[in-house]
Amino acid sequence: MTTKVRAIRGAITAAENTKEAMRDAVTELLTDIETRNQLDYEEVVSVIFTVTSDLDAVFPAAIARENPQWTSVPLLDIQQMQVKGSLEKCIRVLIYVNSHKPQTEMYHSYLRKAEKLRPDLSLTSGLR
Incomplete structure (x- = not known):
């Protein structure tokens, strides 16, 4: 069975613009994605993090x-474009992985206030 590149999305909000709050959020998000997708780090191609402009205390990639397990994975941080009324203190991630699973079996994590970005994927709505 051949592998294909798949994408896993996720987002979370930080409580405040501090290294500690951002560390807590990034760790929670990556742990949720890793666990629910049973990630094999050897299959991770690359990761892109974006942050809203109100978060600048630390790079999520750091x-x-x-x-x-993430030290040999290519990681990139980008500042997200500013849209009036958009979710504040938000960290998003896009993880590219080689996988035998179809894209429909990738679990996308939207946690804390970021659940409202994709209510269709929220655990609280009864969906995956």
Whole structure:
């Protein structure tokens, strides 16, 4: 069975613009994605993080690199475009993985206030 590149999305909000709050949020988000998708780090191609302009205390990629399993994965941080009325203190992630699973079996994590970005994927709505 051949592998294909798949994408896993996720988002979470930080309680405040501090290294500690951002570390807590990024760690929670990555742990949820890793667990629910049973990630094999050897199959992770790359990861892109975006943050809203109100978060600048630390790079999410620097937090990810604190976990030894992420140190050899190419990581990139980008500032998200500013849209009036959009969710504040939001960290988003896009993870590219090689997988035998179809895209429909990838679990996308939207946590804390970021649940409102994709209510169709929220655990609280009874869906995956």
